[in-house]
Amino acid sequence: MNESDAIARPGQTLETHLHECAAIASADASRIGLPSIGRLIGLLHDLGKFSKVFQSYIGGHAKSGGNHSSAGGLWALAHFPESANFSELAFRQIVALCCFSHHAGTLIDCAPPDASRPSVFSRIREEELKTHFNEVSERIPPKLRNEISETMESAAFESELREFRERLKNFAAREGAKNRRRAKKLFALGSTARFLLSCLIDADHTSAAGEAVFAPPPSVPDWGRVEASVERFISGFRNDSKISALRTEISERCRDAGTRRSKGIALLTLPTGSGKTLASLRYAVAHAKAHRAERIFYVIPYTSILSQNADVIRRAVGKDFAASVLEHHSNVVPESDVDAYRKQTESWNAPIVLTTAVQFLNALYAKGADCVRRMNKLGNAVVVFDEIQALPTSSVYLFNGALNFLCDFCGASALLCTATQPLLDRVPDGFWALSLREDPHVIPDYARYFPSFEQNRKILVCDVPESERWDLDAFAEFLLKTTRERGHTLAVVNTKPFAAALFKRARERADDDVETFHLSNSMCSAHRAHVIEKHISRKALADATRRGKKVLCVSTQVVECGVDVDFNAVVRSIAGADSLAQAFGRCNRDGALKDGGRAFIVHPTKTLENADAIPQIAEGKRKAAQTIRELSAEKCLGEDFLNRYFSLYFTRFADELYYPMNDGLDACALLTDNAAAADAFREDRGRERFPLPQAFDTTASGYSPISEKTVSVLVPYTGTPDGRGNGNTREEEPPDEQKTGAELLAALQDLRNPQTPDEWTRAKKLLRLAQKFTVAVHEKKIGGEAGARFFMLNRGAVEFYSLSPEFYDSAPAAVGLAPELAGTLIL
Numbered sequence: 001m002n003e004s005d006a007i008a009r010p011g012q013t014l015e016t017h018l019h020e021c022a023a024i025a026s027a028d029a030s031r032i033g034l035p036s037i038g039r040l041i042g043l044l045h046d047l048g049k050f051s052k053v054f055q056s057y058i059g060g061h062a063k064s065g066g067n068h069s070s071a072g073g074l075w076a077l078a079h080f081p082e083s084a085n086f087s088e089l090a091f092r093q094i095v096a097l098c099c100f101s102h103h104a105g106t107l108i109d110c111a112p113p114d115a116s117r118p119s120v121f122s123r124i125r126e127e128e129l130k131t132h133f134n135e136v137s138e139r140i141p142p143k144l145r146n147e148i149s150e151t152m153e154s155a156a157f158e159s160e161l162r163e164f165r166e167r168l169k170n171f172a173a174r175e176g177a178k179n180r181r182r183a184k185k186l187f188a189l190g191s192t193a194r195f196l197l198s199c200l201i202d203a204d205h206t207s208a209a210g211e212a213v214f215a216p217p218p219s220v221p222d223w224g225r226v227e228a229s230v231e232r233f234i235s236g237f238r239n240d241s242k243i244s245a246l247r248t249e250i251s252e253r254c255r256d257a258g259t260r261r262s263k264g265i266a267l268l269t270l271p272t273g274s275g276k277t278l279a280s281l282r283y284a285v286a287h288a289k290a291h292r293a294e295r296i297f298y299v300i301p302y303t304s305i306l307s308q309n310a311d312v313i314r315r316a317v318g319k320d321f322a323a324s325v326l327e328h329h330s331n332v333v334p335e336s337d338v339d340a341y342r343k344q345t346e347s348w349n350a351p352i353v354l355t356t357a358v359q360f361l362n363a364l365y366a367k368g369a370d371c372v373r374r375m376n377k378l379g380n381a382v383v384v385f386d387e388i389q390a391l392p393t394s395s396v397y398l399f400n401g402a403l404n405f406l407c408d409f410c411g412a413s414a415l416l417c418t419a420t421q422p423l424l425d426r427v428p429d430g431f432w433a434l435s436l437r438e439d440p441h442v443i444p445d446y447a448r449y450f451p452s453f454e455q456n457r458k459i460l461v462c463d464v465p466e467s468e469r470w471d472l473d474a475f476a477e478f479l480l481k482t483t484r485e486r487g488h489t490l491a492v493v494n495t496k497p498f499a500a501a502l503f504k505r506a507r508e509r510a511d512d513d514v515e516t517f518h519l520s521n522s523m524c525s526a527h528r529a530h531v532i533e534k535h536i537s538r539k540a541l542a543d544a545t546r547r548g549k550k551v552l553c554v555s556t557q558v559v560e561c562g563v564d565v566d567f568n569a570v571v572r573s574i575a576g577a578d579s580l581a582q583a584f585g586r587c588n589r590d591g592a593l594k595d596g597g598r599a600f601i602v603h604p605t606k607t608l609e610n611a612d613a614i615p616q617i618a619e620g621k622r623k624a625a626q627t628i629r630e631l632s633a634e635k636c637l638g639e640d641f642l643n644r645y646f647s648l649y650f651t652r653f654a655d656e657l658y659y660p661m662n663d664g665l666d667a668c669a670l671l672t673d674n675a676a677a678a679d680a681f682r683e684d685r686g687r688e689r690f691p692l693p694q695a696f697d698t699t700a701s702g703y704s705p706i707s708e709k710t711v712s713v714l715v716p717y718t719g720t721p722d723g724r725g726n727g728n729t730r731e732e733e734p735p736d737e738q739k740t741g742a743e744l745l746a747a748l749q750d751l752r753n754p755q756t757p758d759e760w761t762r763a764k765k766l767l768r769l770a771q772k773f774t775v776a777v778h779e780k781k782i783g784g785e786a787g788a789r790f791f792m793l794n795r796g797a798v799e800f801y802s803l804s805p806e807f808y809d810s811a812p813a814a815v816g817l818a819p820e821l822a823g824t825l826i827l
Contacts, residue, residue, distance in 0.1 A: 004141050006050050007058055009208065014049050015144060017207050021045065024203035029196060031294075031379025032410050033164065036157040037091065038199050043148050044072035045099045045200055050139040051132035070123050070131040073099035077124070081152055087165045087189070090691050094193040096120065097692075098200050106367040107193055107696035111677040113665060117698065120690065164192075171408050180431055183672040190671050190694045191405040194364070198375035202347055205373065209343075221324070221351040223289035229318035230285055234278065243591045246452055247275035250443065254279040257442045258286030264407055267440045268417040271453040272585020276386070276417050277312050283442060284382045287413055297383040298354040301390035303329045303525065305563055309386065310354045317352070326350035328359055346370050348377040357385075358705045361395055364402045365667070367700035379410035388416040388424075389578040392705050393616050396650075396657045397432035397668050400424055404435045415442070419585060420578035423646040428654040432668065447639060454637060457588040458596025463633035467602040475604065476505040479552055479571060483514055486598055487568035488541050488551045492583045494573050494617050496520045496556055498609040500815040503554040507813065513548060516813055519555035523816030524717050524741060526772040528558070531812055536565050559586065566590055569598040573609060576620030577627060577645035580636050601633055616653070623648040661702045670695040710776040713801045714748075715817065717741035717773050718810040736765060741773030745802050775817050777801075 008017035022042030029038025048054065048068030057065035073096035080092035093110070100123045101107045109119045128134055140148075151157060172184040239245045250270060257266075268283070270276055284296045298313070300306045306329050314322040328345045344350050348363075360383075363374040383406070391399055406412040416424075424434040443449075470478070479502070483489040493499050503518040510516050517535050519528055534540055536553050544551050551567075557575075559565065560582035566589035572580055580601065588597030603625075611617040627645045628636065635641045650657065659667035669675065671694050678693040718740050739747065747766050754763045807818040 006055055006139075008046060008049055009058060012207075012210070014046065015141065018043050018046060018144065020207035021200070021203040024206055025196075025199040028199035028202055028376045028379075031376060032192065032195050033167075034160050034192075034196065036151060036154060036160050037095065037196060038203075040076075040148065040151045040157075041095055041098045041196060041200050042203055043144070043151065044075055044095065045069070045102050045204065047072040047075055047136050047140060048132060050136045052135065053132065066132065067126070067130050068132075069100055069103055070126055071133045071136040073097070073123060074131060074133045075137070075148075079149070079152065085165070086185070086691055087168055088161055089689065090189045091161060091164075093120070093690050093692050094189065094196060097193055097696075098197045101197055101696075102200050102204060104697065105369050106372060106700035107190075107197055107694075109695045109697045110690065111674055111693040112695050112698055113663065113670075113674075113677045114698070167409060171404075174435070175431065179673070184431070186692065186694065187401055187672045188405055188409065189692060190696065191364075191402065192409065193692070194372065194696070195375055195379070195410065198372050201369055201373040202376055205346070205369075220292045220294055221288075223285055223293075226317055226321055226351075227285045227289055229321060230282060230316045233316045233318065234282070241591065243273070243453065243457075246449065247279075250274055250449065251279040251282055253443050255282035255286050258283035259290050261287065261442070263291055263411065263413045265403060265414045265416070265434060265436055265440065266442050267421060267436070268415055268442045269421050269446045270417075270419060270443070271450050272419045272582065273457070273589040274419075274449060274453060277309055278316065280384050280386070280415055280417050281313060281316055283415060284384050287415075288382045291382075291413065293380055293382045293413070295348075295350065295377065295381045296352045297348075297360075297378070297381055298352070298386060299357055299360045299383060300354065300386045301357045302387075302558065303356060305386075306354055306356065307529075308564070313352065313354070321351075324351040326353045328353060328355040346373060348374045353377075357391065361392075361399065361402075361705040362703075365398060365700060365703045366705075367697070367703070378406055378412055380412065382413045382415070384415045384417060386417050387582075388418045389420045389422045389582075391422065393653055394656050394659045395705050396424065396427065397429070398659055398671075400427070400432050400434045401668070401671075408435070418578075420581045420642050422578065423643060423650070426647070427650055427657060429657070432657070450637070450639070453591075457591045458593070459584060459587050459599050459637070460596060461584065461599045461601070461633050461636055463601045463628060465603065468605065470602075470604070472501060472505050472608060473509075475502055475602070475608070476509055478602070479506050479554070480510060480514065482569050482571060482598070482600070483550050483552045484511075488544070489553075489569045489571065490536075490559065490565070490567040490583070490586055491552070491554045491571040492559060492573065492575075492579075493554070493556060493604070493609060494575055494611045494614075494621070495609050496522050498573075498604065499554055499556050501608075503815060506552060506554060510552065514550050514552055515544060517551065517553045518813070518815050519553060519559050520815070521556065521558055522775060523814075524715050524773045524775050526741070527717050527719060527810065527816055530719050532563060532565070535812055538564070538566050541566070559583075564589075566592075567597075568593060569600070571600045571602060574601055574603050574621045574624055575617065576649065577624050577636060577642050579620065580624060581642065584637060601628070601636070615656075619652050620649060623652065659703070661699070665698075667699045667703060670699045710778055711801055712774040713777045713803050713817075714745055714770050715741055715773055715775050715803045715808040716745055716805045716810075717808065717816075719812075736762075736769055739769065741770065742805065744770045744773060748802075775803075777817070 004015060006014040008014045022039045025042035026035040026039035029035050046068060048071035051066065051068065053062060054065040054068050056062040076092060076095040076099060080095065081088070083089060097107055097120065100120065108123070109117055112119050168185050168188055171188050172181040175181045175184050234251065237244065237248065239248050254268065268276065268280055270279070287293065288296055298309060300309060306327065310325060310327045314325050317325065326344050328348070362371040363378065403414055407414060425436045427433050467475070479489060479491050491502065493502065499518065499520050500522065503516060507516040517531050519531055536551060541551055557579060560579060565586050567586055568588065570583055570587040572583040584599040587599050611621065623645055626648060627641055631641050631644065658669070661667060665676065674693045674695050677695060736747070744766055748763070748770065751759060751763045751766065754760045808816060809818070
């Protein structure tokens with residue numbers, strides 16, 4: 001067979017595939033200023049497919065195609081331009097790494113702490129029988145060989161490396177000591193390697209799917225038209241109160257700052273209830289328009305508020321652009337064109353993307369082809385982080401390092417939004433501090449808005465030290481007394497068991513004129529959404545007032561971030577200062593109460609609320625109590641209080657911030673100088689030829705933004721997805737989209753062994769629809785009686801657990817999952 005006839009897969013020649021990948025990877029890599037490097041990686045990555053064994057396999061004449069990812073990397077090591085320069089030697093290694101790793105789900109290790117793990121050098125040492133390098137070198141078509149050489153010898157290639165070397169030097173210059181400057185360079189080069197692998201995986205998957213012949217350069221949406229739609233939407237708001245006038249003023253200042261500010265990291269620090277969602281949208285759209293950004297990201301800590309923000313943004317951008325807004329999180333059920341939605345979420349290929357902090361961090365550090373593939377879309381983007389104070393403590397340094405890299409190397413801009421900025425630029429180890437310029441605040445005089453909102457809301461914060469002696473009855477009575485005297489009351493506590501017990505006790509003792517509700521992650525998202533919309537939203541509370549009722553809601557922290565509710569009084573179990581401020585932001589939010597709102601800090605005993613299993617919450621409670629003793633509870637909404645608290649908190653968790661892993665390792669070390677394994681690495685091959693010692697795969701395999709290991713359990717919630725009724729009262733079977741959790745479970749049980757294509761399609765659809773009816777349960781609670789159901793889908797076995805109906809309470813005034821979960825799952 002002629003080499004030019006070699007195929008990558010049926011219907012696509014190998015040369016066509018390599019050229020498509022080169023074009024797509026080059027376009028993606030332009031976001032980091034390395035289009036020629038991207039092109040080279042695209043041309044090299046599948047050279048191993050020219051081997052006779054692979055061509056025999058793809059032609060149906062062999063059981064295996066062997067290793068086809070080593071030959072391209074070995075070619076790069078053998079033919080990359082000779083240089084003694086550190087950064088150019090690093091790029092030689094990076095190009096090889098990307099080729100070696102493009103089916104590994106992440107970059108393979110350079111110097112693995114465990115010598116038995118695969119690494120760059122295990123690939124280099126592989127025998128010809130496995131790599132087929134010499135054979136492939138002879139079989140590369142002359143025209144393709146020339147293209148590869150011309151790419152490496154081009155003036156553009158040299159210019160990109162030279163310019164990158166200067167950026168790298170400037171990035172590391174902030175560090176004083178030589179070893180820290182070198183570590184800074186290593187982190188940036190490692191991040192660059194992952195970014196380029198992202199470009200390659202994106203190109204490889206796109207070409208393999210037959211979706212592009214040659215990718216055009218990244219396009220810029222018409223942000224001017226989007227901005228016009230947003231401005232029309234904003235103009236419909238009424239300024240009929242002091243607070244609404246302040247919101248309008250803040251929003252307009254954010255829009256103007258978005259146009260005026262240069263690229264980089266900015267802070268939007270504003271009081272709760274000041275309209276940050278629309279203000280940040282105006283900033284992001286104006287900034288994207290001014291700097292020709294390719295997309296806008298909204299990164300939000302909780303799925304419970306992501307859809308709420310997505311609805312606001314869709315309304316703001318108007319019907320012409322609503323389809324451009326992509327939600328990527330576990331509770332999304334696409335209304336149509338499921339395949340298109342899947343492709344968009346796999347690559348984040350949409351102008352406006354709303355996703356979770358977990359998905360964002362996974363794109364930067366976790367293992368998995370989809371995770372890595374998404375990373376390159378963060379280049380030349382505006383990334384808005386809502387409620388940044390909710391960032392997982394163990395990922396603080398990794399987050400800071402990644403954001404510095406994205407903004408310094410990838411042309412991104414970031415906006416960190418919160419009422420409680422967590423001082424990411426003043427962390428204990430300055431190496432990992434967020435890099436802010438001298439004027440980081442979008443609104444430089446932001447501090448003046450806090451007293452303005454506080455004066456209009458007139459919130460009186462009271463510490464209740466005697467609560468340290470209260471039992472459950474005393475706490476319930478305090479909540480009911482507050483509700484009787486102040487009206488609608490929200491109580492927020494730190495643990496689900498305490499929330500459930502306190503809710504039940506208050507419900508037992510409540511008078512007929514008090515309606516009690518509960519919110520926590522023991523309820524599926526459809527259940528929580530129903531309670532929020534129908535019972536504690538502004539409209540629902542106003543309706544309760546008209547009916548002569550007072551509402552008491554007992555919740556965990558799930559209500560604190562982004563849930564737009566407005567209570568007369570808020571009772572908060574002592575917690576971190578950021579949590580206190582977020583909870584109290586749900587009190588007299590619009591300033592409608594003439595005598596103001598009331599906020600209470602209470603101190604449950606460990607018998608009632610034991611948070612020791614969650615060190616961040618336990619220590620947050622202690623540091624907040626210390627700050628209250630130093631500055632007083634009345635000042636807990638002020639900036640001085642928050643700054644003091646975060647200083648105490650980050651100092652206490654100084655070691656935790658590096659993302660500790662097993663065997664005394666931490667992710668920050670593994671992704672920089674990797675000292676634990678670097679000595680052996682240098683003795684083996686020498687620093688001179690292979691300057692990157694990082695353990696990429698070891699880190700990615702052990703990285704998870706959320707440390708708790710949980711299992712999704714499908715619960716038999718009987719409320720309908722739209723919250724309009726109870727599915728048990730229906731006489732006719734509804735369409736799948738309107739099925740309850742219980743009805744979806746029954747349908748999935750009927751399809752336990754799908755056979756036909758139609759059955760497979762429906763099974764996948766039912767599993768997507770069921771996502772709104774799942775609850776995360778710690779894997780330790782799923783005992784031997786737990787039964788798994790498997791659906792062999794196109795991605796392999798999909799495991800899900802289902803819950804017996806008697807262990808989930810679907811009533812609006814209920815806790816959802818029963819506390820005695822262990823051993824109650826259906827076989």
